[in-house]
Amino acid sequence: MGDADITLRHLARRRPEDLVRALVPEGRRIEVLGWVDSQVTNIERRLDKALRLRVDGEPRVLHVEFCFALRDDVPDRLFEYLGFLFAALRLEGPGEPVPPIESVAVVLSGRSRRLPATGQRRTAWPGRPFSGTHFRVDAVYQRTVGELRARGSVLWLVFTPLARNATAAALKEVVAEIHAGATTVEERAELYTALLVMATIDPWGHNLLKELIIMVEDKEEGLLRRTPIIGEMIIEAERRGEQRGELRGELRGELRGEQRGEQRGELRGEERGKQQAIAELLGRLFARRLGRRPTAEEERSILERARAIGPCEVEDALLDLEGEALVRWLAEPIRPS
Template identity: 90%
Template sequence: MGDADITLRHLARRRPDDLVRAFVPEGRPVEVLGWIDSQVTNIERRLDKALRLRVDGEPRVLHVEFCFALRDDVPDRVFEYLGFLFAALRIEAPGEPVPPIESVAVVLSGRRRRLPATGQRRTAWPGRPFSGTHFRVDAVYQRTVGELRARGSVLWLVFAPLARNATADALREVVAEIHARAASAEERAELYAALLVMATVDPWGHNLRKELVMMVEDKEEGLLRRTPIIGELIIEAERRGELRGEQRGELRGEQRGELRGEQRGERRGEEKAIAELLGRLFARRIGRRPTAEEERSIVERARAIGPGEVEDALLDLEGEALIRWLAEPTRRS
């Protein structure tokens, strides 16, 4: 899913409690113990999509898969992932029972007709009793803005542009709520970035992206232009003529000339946004900003194997192992 996947996974890691609360029965006490991290990470790096919990004091595991659409390969991916996850939990605690695991596919787009509440991957022979796995389907794009707001967290507000009844007025309220409830300017920037990325998915054809860009820019009074991830979206919108002059101020002729047809400049902007997001993740893991050489390696690897794989490595590898990995020659997948 590209930008959507890396953005959502980053936010989910920052707000695991808000992610979990939507999938635990209301009123049940829940404690988030952390993301699954084990030896099997070396084989299957996506294991950071599973959270260890206590629900009613009992151990549980929640696996969340963000999906652009409920394609035919999603049940296979869920089943494959659960095999890795089950093996990881057994290796981690030999002889102990593996906690019950719940899988949820959060779906961002697809058909207009209601998706089923559950999916399955059957492995049994035809005519034999079912064996395989079932998983929950959370089609966020088929929900209303009100239903997403009722989940009580700014994390779920970023999905509002996907809602079947999304309007400019509803998104203006969402932007104001994020502005009021985000804990810091950095978190606001990350939430707005996710909001704008979701608007590009646009499963219902609402075509609200340009209005949303203006709402965010107006609310922050230019601050987000200096935030690489969102700033590049605003510049791109201006290049395409999606912001009206009276609302953003006329661009000087020199600026307009620079923005037209600069595909290489767009690519550099995208790489800068990737480097900024992954660089912040590197800093949290290592305790310092990446050097120029490390940042160059991050961008090269993101281009070669994808931003999601680089994010996985930044989350999985510790200290010197991460630094050594960045120093190795880049291998294309």
């Protein structure tokens, strides 16, 4: 899913409690113990999609997968991941029972007809009793703005542009809630970036991206221009000579996602913005891990590796490797996967 995936995973790591509380039945006592981090990550490095919990005092594991759409390969991916996760948990506690695991596919777009509440990957022979796995489906794009706001967290507010009843008036209130609910300027920038990335998906054809950009710019006074993925899009639109007065008056820059028929210049501009946004997110993660910002050489290595092996793989390495091991990895020649 590119930008959407890395942005949402980054926010989920910031606010795991908010992620969990919306996906665990109401009324349960929940304690978040942390993300699964296991030696099996050398085989499957994305086990940070799973959280260790205690629900009513009992150990549980919650696996969350963000999906652009509920495509045919999603059940296969969830089943495969579940196997790696089960193996990781079993190796960590030899002789101990593996905690019950629940998988949830958070779906961002798809058909207008209501998606099922559960999905499955069947592995049994035809005509035999079921074996395989079931997973829950949380089709956030089929929910209303009110339902997403009722989840009680700025994390879930970023999904409101996907809602079937999203309007400019409703999103103006959402922007104000994010402004009030974010704890730092940095977090606000990340939340607004996710909000606008969700608006580019636009599963219902609301076409609210331009208005949403104006709302955020009005509220934050230039924050968008300092946010790489959005600022680059605005700058590129201006370079193309498109007439644009004050952002609050009129935004004529065609700030769309990658669509067929866009000119090469537009694609290059958006790609530069996306790459800078990815580098910024990964740079912040590096800083949290090592307690300092990456050097210019390290920043260059992070971006080159994101291009060569994918931003999610680089994010996984930043989470897996410690201290000097991470510094050495960034200094090594890049080996495409």
